[in-house]
Amino acid sequence: MTAAGLPMEIRSEGLPTRVRIHEVGARDGLQNERTVVPTEVKAEFIHRLAAAGLPTVEATSFVHPKWVPQLADAEQLFPLLGDLDPQRLPVLVPNERGLDRALALGARRIAVFGSATESFAKANLNRTVDEALAMFAPVITRAKDAGVEVRGYLSMCFGDPWEGPVPVAQTVRVCRALLDLGCDELSLGDTIGVATPGHVQTLLAALNEAGVPTSRIGVHFHDTYGQALANTFAALQHGITTIDASAGGLGGCPYAKSATGNLATEDLVWMLHGLGIETGVDLDRLTATSVWMAEALGRPSPSRTLRALSHKE
Structure with missing residues (x-):
């Protein structure tokens, strides 16, 4: 560890020079929390994440409150973020009603959530x-x-708790369909965390062969089997420059019990900075934010980097 609390930077040839981290902690990370987080706490969380340098902070979801009660306050939350550029604050919409709600509040980036x-x-x-x-x-x-x-978003790109391993061609078909509908970007979700690096690179190559440019692909890994960083490195080797992560490793999926936490943003930033890849993220401020949120939730974070840096302090 360097004196500044960052790893030594040693570039690895063939990797991107800069990566955009798509922070999902405030939406995907919190949606599965049983205790409702106050709207003001969510707003402060998002402001802290933005201040730490994260260029994209997914803010909330305009799903029906019945399905995701934690995010029922979308109409109250989004106006509290009015000092931030709405281009930095994508929101999830499930249907046209959700789109209407998002547009009425000035959202400028949305996401739909499909399945392979x-x-x-x-x-x-x-x-x-x-x-x-x-x-x-x-x-x-x-x-x-x-x-x-x-x-x-495309979930279950690598494995499904009911169907098992997902054929590459099956995932490619749905990815291609989403692009054909007009999506600007895809996020490949390893929802239950069963992907391995070879599977990641095989899928990415197959997508390229199907006419899906690497520049329009992001990856979204879960760390169920401890493979999230290894899978991320495999994606970097392929040229991927958009990576989803969740501050403090928050999150899972309410409809897939085997989906454990997302890749922790701190762990991702530590690895990227060690590789000399620019992110624009201040790791100290990010770590302080995740510690603050863990305290607000009343439980420790699963992020290894966060625990190591907090223990060092």
Whole structure:
């Protein structure tokens, strides 16, 4: 460790020089919390994350409160973030009603959330994969017409708790469909954390062969089997420059019990900085933010880097 609390930087040839971290802690990280987090605490969390240098902080979700009670305060939260550039604050929308709510508040980046597998599409959206795509079509078209950027999340890209390993061609088909509908960017979700580096690189190569540019792909890894950083490195080797992560390793998925925490943003930043890859993130400020949120939630963070730096202090 250097005197500044950062790893020694040693560049590895062939890797990107800069990565954009898509921070999901305030949405994906908090959505599964049983105790409702006060709206003011969420707003401060997002402000702290932005102040730490994270360029993209996913703010909330405009799903029906019945399905995700933790995010029922989207209309109250978003106005509290008015001092931040809305381009930095993407929000999840499930359908046209959700889009209406988001646009009314001035959201400029949205995301839809699909599945590569039929089982999870049924569990999460009560639709088949193709029915979900049909539901997204008008959402994406209207968003694009309004000049709003659209991200397409795709869950279960590598494995599904009901169906097992997901064939690469199956994931590629749905990814291609989302792009054809107009999504600007895809986020490949390893929702239950079963991916390994070879699987990651095989899927990315297959997507390229199907005409999906690497520049339009982001990755979203869960650390169920301790593979999130290894999978991230494999993605970096392929040229991926957008990586999802959650401050303090918060999060999971309310519809997949085997989905444990997201890749911790601190662990990701530690590795990227050690590789000499720029992120724009102040690790000290990020760590302080995650410690603060862990205290607000009343439990320790699973982030190894956060624990190491906190213990050092």
